[in-house]
Amino acid sequence: MLLFRSEEHVKRWNEMSKRERGGTMTVHQQWDLARAWYGDRASPNWERRSPEEAQELFRRLGLTGSFWQLQT
Numbered sequence: 001m002l003l004f005r006s007e008e009h010v011k012r013w014n015e016m017s018k019r020e021r022g023g024t025m026t027v028h029q030q031w032d033l034a035r036a037w038y039g040d041r042a043s044p045n046w047e048r049r050s051p052e053e054a055q056e057l058f059r060r061l062g063l064t065g066s067f068w069q070l071q072t
Contacts, residue, residue, distance in 0.1 A: 023067030032061050
């Protein structure tokens with residue numbers, strides 16, 4: 001995971017590193033994803049998410065586009 005200050009910073013890094021842009025998210029999306037993904041892991045009733053449930057979580061958080069599409 002890499003952290004960037006702005007969209008411009010992402011673009012400069014991509015150009016400099018000669019890599020394709022991957023998925024990006026805001027700090028708020030990252031926090032929301034972490035809470036949703038790991039928030040109940042200590043529960044004795046915890047069950048792994050299905051790919052469909054994970055995909056729905058990404059969609060709810062605004063994580064869309066080809067990078068965020070799970071292979072099912």
